[in-house]
Amino acid sequence: MVKFIHSGDIHLGLKFKNVSFGGDKGKTRRLELWQSFRRLISYGIEEEVDIILLAGDIFESDFVTLSDLKRFADILSGAKKQEIFIISGNHDTIGSDSIFGRIQFGENVHVFSSDKLESFLIERLNTRVYGLNWDRKIKDVTGVLEDIKSEDGIKSILLLHGDINGDNDYMPIDIEYLKTLNLDYVALGHIHKPEIIAENIAYCGSLEPLDFGETGERGFIKGIIKENTNIEFHPFSLREFRMLDMEIKDDTTYEQLYDTILKNSEKGRNTNFYRINLKGFLPMEIDKILLEEELRSYFYHLELNFDTISIDLDRLKEENKDSIIHRYINSFTHEELEDPIYYDALTAGIHALLEGGK
Ligand SMILES: [Mn+2]
Known part of the structure; x- marks a missing residue:
């Protein structure tokens, strides 16, 4: 043997x-x-x-x-x-x-x-x-x-x-x-x-x-x-890399998202590397920087990935009819929105306009 x-x-x-x-x-x-x-x-x-x-x-x-x-x-x-x-x-x-x-x-x-x-x-x-x-x-x-x-x-x-x-x-x-x-x-x-x-x-x-x-x-x-x-x-490894996909709905609140992330990472978040990919449409009232900051203290390592979030353009246009936001969205062609650089520009612009609106 x-x-x-x-x-x-x-x-x-x-x-x-x-x-x-x-x-x-x-x-x-x-x-x-x-x-x-x-x-x-x-x-x-x-x-x-x-x-x-x-x-x-x-x-x-x-x-x-x-x-x-x-x-x-x-x-x-x-x-x-x-x-x-x-x-x-x-x-x-x-x-x-x-x-x-x-x-x-x-x-x-x-x-x-x-x-x-x-x-x-x-x-x-x-x-x-x-x-x-x-x-x-x-x-x-x-x-x-x-x-x-x-x-x-x-x-x-x-x-x-x-x-x-x-x-x-x-x-x-x-x-x-x-x-x-x-x-x-x-x-x-x-x-x-x-x-x-x-x-x-x-x-x-x-x-x-x-x-x-x-x-x-x-x-x-x-x-x-x-x-x-x-x-x-x-x-045998000391740590693992863990990747979670999490669906966000239109009406998800900050507290719900916060609770769901903590619940889904309960086992081993203080030793392992976590990356959480958020999918769906992020409601504008959720402050991603605050969310990440608050959650981070629970984790050995946390990355909240918002790149996987899409924006509900139709809804935004509907909610902001005849406003500059509507015109801004329309200024992008379909082909341009396929390009990640244009898409980033679009989302950055929308966020800036929404912030300005407040
Ligand atoms: Mn190798």
């Missing part, structure tokens, strides 16, 4: 510069990546797993310092009874400047360092672990993987970082071909949404979600290989 955990896409070192929650929370998030990586290795030690698989994009290599690498090796050195395998992804590529080549690891840490398929046989576990580093030049992994042979009494694992949706720039992987290899487990990295593709193939997803593009649970895959392989997703 072989017990393993499979993680990847940790992106240690990421600066969170172009994110909506930048600044202090971005800096905090950067530290949280390290905390979760440390927790991951501790989990592996406590659960006495045999193997820890790291499927690429462990680092955001542009931002990695030598002390980061030392710290990384230091954390791994705590796992003395585990065999650890590391491949490179598209954010920590191999090559002459490979970051993994700059640091000394213990003997139980196996870093795949070539641009070919390599393997390590761990005799005490009767297990061979194959690994292929990410390489943009590889447009078809089929040819590269054909050296994989099944060996009597030896369990086989493969580490790969690439795209099963066929993106030609990110090392496309043919899942049907992977299934024919009859490996005991294939640990995939690259796609940040965890997915169990077959009973022996999975994407671990990002260990911690990185932005609002990564909503939902994040964690790692844990598994046991006996005669068969059993795997499951293990939620």
Whole structure:
């Protein structure tokens, strides 16, 4: 029996510069990546797993310092009874400047360092672990993987970082071909949404979600290989990104909207990142700045997105017959209103005119 955990896409070192929650929370998030990586290795030690698989994009290599690498090796050195395998992804590529080549690891840490398929046989576990580093030049992994042979009494694992949706720039992987290899487990990295593709193939997803593009649970895959392989997703991230859509009606009041938002975010709003997309028509009497200000204190992070709000133009024209508002709305053609820039101008203008009217 072989017990393993499979993680990847940790992106240690990421600066969170172009994110909506930048600044202090971005800096905090950067530290949280390290905390979760440390927790991951501790989990592996406590659960006495045999193997820890790291499927690429462990680092955001542009931002990695030598002390980061030392710290990384230091954390791994705590796992003395585990065999650890590391491949490179598209954010920590191999090559002459490979970051993994700059640091000394213990003997139980196996870093795949070539641009070919390599393997390590761990005799005490009767297990061979194959690994292929990410390489943009590889447009078809089929040819590269054909050296994989099944060996009597030896369990086989493969580490790969690439795209099963066929993106030609990110090392496309043919899942049907992977299934024919009859490996005991294939640990995939690259796609940040965890997915169990077959009973022996999975994407671990990002260990911690990185932005609002990564909503939902994040964690790692844990598994046991006996005669068969059993795997499951293990939620583990410190925080989640959550996106809620909320419908507003014509007659929704400030208090109703305030209550609905708090009610719908009750579980976990003090730890998770929230973005609430308001849909429908926002009644003019709801002050969005005040609303956001009042709600913010309840949340670890809140973004109220009003871009998804439409304006009921017909109603406004009806209510403001023969006024400047009516004429202003009519000055936009249908084609112009399809253009988001014109539409923004329209809404800004309407708000200004309505404010002026008061
Ligand atoms: Mn990644």
